[in-house]
Amino acid sequence: MEQALVVENLKKSYGKFEALHGISFEVAPGEIFALIGPNGAGKTTALRIVATILQPTSGTAHVYGMDVQKDAARIREIISYLPEEAGAYKNLTGLGYLSFMAELFASDSAVQREYVQRASDITGLGERLRDRIGTYSKGMTRKLLLSRAVMTCPKLAIIDEPTGGLDVVAAIDIRQLIRRTTAEGMAVLLSSHNMLEVEYLSDRVAIIDKGTIHDVGTPRGLKDKYGKANLEEVFVQVVKQ
Template identity: 40%
Template sequence: MIHVENLTKSFADLRRGTVHALDGVSFDVQPGEIFGLLGPNGAGKTTCLRMLSTVLRPTSGIAEVAGYNVATDPAKVRMRIGFMSGNTGVYDRMTAWEMVEYYGRLYGMPEDALQARLEELFETLQMNEIRDMLGSKMSTGNKQKVSIARTIVHDPPVMIFDEPTSGLDVLVARAVLEAIARLKDQGKCIIFSTHIMREVEKLCDRIAIIHKGRILAMGTVQELEDRYQESDMEEVFFDLIQAYEAELAAAAAEAG
């Protein structure tokens, strides 16, 4: 459902020269699977997801979503994905219903199908009590519910969540993770980006640890703990990051 092969994104920087925000990344994600991108801030997670969602164009490599290339068929890709970030971006002067309805119309949903889908989503996500509430009056948790609803209103087969629990309290974050788990049960293909260890351990079928644009390791939590002989995923993560930083420092010293 998602195929990424040697995906690279480079930027020109006046001080540092060419910067590789993403450097030769490869992975596949199947329907009914949650694939986690785990890495510190600035690791390249968001750059990767923006290319998959057609916001950024790859410098090189292949990225395909639901059989369509993100560079050559961006419109077809956008019809088949839902993208949600930690920034809800809910409009203050629109109600919850109007917001989700607006996104459904942007996707070209027939009116009858859209209204039926809205009723289903507002019931499933327990949003009926806020359907007529303006965005300016909503709590952070309710804004996140609206954000989830508009992400999935067109029922896309592929869903991308970029640090969706960022800044949320524990209860709201838990509700968001439970909603994502239900989407997996519906057979959706999901990429979940985070820097929170507990979230990937609880939610993800497989994980890619990413740092400075490179995937350092990939597998299930158990596979990674076994491979690196650690009983704690956090230790695997820090060991990999430290080893890669040491490798970069050695290479820089040799070059200098």
């Protein structure tokens, strides 16, 4: 079966600073794959390259067989990207925002309505969707954006720090939301420095630090391999080696 994402020897430099030193990994359709690592490890750079908004210095990334540089326009039709701590247009209402984003992806107004309806159901924001986004809490905005990211049923969703800066209750809601929506076959590439969150959410994880992937495996597999009780301890062990 064709892989949702194949990243091979990906490098990215900002001037003299090399943020990615040639990372490689694969994501299967329907799989939740997480890049875990501290701030500045290169997670966001990797996600932005896959989302076609940064160009790699060398190496390749293919989304369902399409190259992120040569076929960027076609890839954008089947992915969705949610940046870390992203905001939305504060003057628009929640519904207005969903409608605007849906119109960018939909082929006609019927499909657009279907997208908006799906996102409205997923957010659970109810009547608050008619209020201006400027009045939303951080958690509400994140739910809105996440439902926007999955409303088009993308083949690959790229989510940077899904619960960054959220309180415990909002974070749990968001994790459950991601789990629910991936049941339909959508592949997810996410990044997080919250190891416990990743352990709960992901099918497989890649441990990344200073632009290098140190190990890849399932959370259980990695814990068994290094004989540790949780991913946090695995991470410390891997990075120290």
